[in-house]
Amino acid sequence: METRISNAKIVTPTSIIESSLAVAEGKIQAIEPNGAGVDFDGDYLIPGLVDIHTDNLEKHFYPRPGVDWDAQSAAIIHDGQCVSVGITTVFDSLSIGSWSDNEARYLENILKLVEGLEAADNEKQLRGSHLLHWRCETSSPVLEDLMSKLVPHRLTHLLSVMDHTPGQRQYPDIEKHKARWKAHLGLTDEEVDARVANAQEKQAKYTPMNRSVVDKVAKERKLALASHDDQLPEHIHDALAINATIAEFPTTLEAARLAKDNNMTVVMGAPNLMRGGSYSGNASAADIAEEGLLDAFASDYVPRSMIEAAFRLSKAPFSWSLPEAIATVTSNPAESVGLSDRGRIEEGKRADFVRVKVKDGRPLVRGVWVSGERVG
Template sequence: MPQEQVYTNARIVLEDQIVEGSLLVREGRIVEIQPGPATGGEDLGGDYLIPGLVELHTDHLESHYSPRPGLRWGKMAAIQAYDTQIAGSGITTVFDCLRLGSDDDGDGFKTGEMRAMADALAEATGENRLRAEHRIHLRCEVSMDNVLDQFDAFRDDPQVGLISLMDHAPGQRQFQTMDQYIFYYKTKRGLSDEAFAVFVERQLDLSARNSARHRATLSALCAERGIPVASHDDATTAHVEESIALGVRLAEFPTSLEAATLSHEAGLSVLMGAPNVVRGGSHSGNIAAADLARHGVLDVLSSDYVPFSLIHAPFLLADEIDTLSLPAAIAMVTSTPAKTVGLDDRGRIAPGLKADLVRVERRSDVPIVRGVWRDGRRVA
């Protein structure tokens, strides 16, 4: 990596404006933003230059590790393939979701698999195999009997930078109607009526026995370590009040305008899926992310299950919502997620910050990622 780089003829997206000019980077840090034409350096041809994207919630590593039901790919190969797609989408900081809490006799991941994946991520980072900076987001299914035991394996892991508290039992939160639950857990799994009835009864029992106490225990453990906590699929005033009491910073995927508004007003960052924006609505029938943006209560976007959606969605929102500027939309995937999890050295183009940068060409609906730099080093 050269000690000094200059990017010229760029539309530089700052927090509150777009500056046409040049950017000076020295030793991996942003040094100066200069409006107007400049001589020398890398000519970006009028493309946008935005901060590297910060991804707080993506399940996409799972689809590389388990590309078919019951099949497991080599962990290191899966991580590298996933990392290439992440960086190629303009994401320079990513929180990889690893799920905790499961039925070991079910069709999900077994106890120990997520710990082994975390070890492989640490090894890949240590061997300089990865383009993006990877951290861990533990998705904790609080209804499960074994979630605390599985969390204990991560208690002292410095990679962990976020946890979310989830309960996917039917009749509440994401699955407020049985129609949604039937599609996800009966139709997709091919369960008979009898098997599905047993499954539902077990999930309700687990939730009733475990959810509240596991939420409280995990929140307390994270408070001791300073790990940010996210709620998941809050739907009601009671859900939001519980999240506030537990010290939650991030409200992931609220399923109603009421929950999103209350969360936002309480100072929580409200996160919705970028695929929701790109598709024009929720795949599970809940509130549309664009509607929250129109009401001014959408703070963060996450790629969830399609990495490229994170660079695509902000441009769509800025196109569709007159009151939302492009800098404000870009902040949903850069500065706001970074601030939410305490990363104050990135997410903005400003002197002294990390030179995590993305060159984006926009000639039509779908943007083109033309270049990605992390700490001033080109990674895609």
């Protein structure tokens, strides 16, 4: 099927061109002078967004505590929400070995969720491209066994190492974390202390071995590897030791700077920028952007945050060029995980693109195409 888009402000990797886009056989054929075609009426045409970390699928599987939803239906709903905000490639982030009380992260539910996602994909019920990002909790005593069951899935494309032991990384203030456990879980001081001690014991016993396991699996399967919530220089050095190439949500400027100096892709949560800071009190995405350390955004837990964050970077106080800003949600995340076929409006690339109108300072998605076919 051939498609021509006309009268568009096409955001290329280096400039904005008022022109037409020719698409055929699912790929971009050429950027041409304006002519007949689907009239964009001067709206922007940008590449489809590539989100390498979203927890959004879990929300639709367990919309309320104790209430599970049909997994295939959850995948379809989640996909629709992502496409509606311009995300055409979705990395569904699922936790392996998490000791979270989130029911969606129990093994039996992860298996259901993956089965539902695959069924929806096989039956062509999904409009975007979905891949799996396995988040590996390195303090888990059963991580290696769980990885053997989950990582071989055909949609697996990214691994990350994470460590949610209180007192470091995402939770540096251990007393604040203890207070959260008491409030949310109804635990006594003694129970909280025992839980912290147990977590720290597991970290000391299992983390070094598990990091090596994740490194080995990533190499064997040729998967990109990210390090999650790095706080200290030694965390970055540990990440480099296992060949991680992505620093995902560094919690300090120091860690982000060292990661950047070592050619790691620095990825921040887009909600962090839009909310004006980290909900955990860690490094601000705005500060990391202003320091020139930011490479990419992920949606984390709000799909729409990606497109808003990209356009926010193009305004004061950041004032990035629009092509540079759009790259943080398109080509940069795509390249960080080895997806060289998308993320740019260039001849030969996959025809994933989005029509965007900016109204009252807000980017509004008015159309979405995947492999040249309109899907939203």
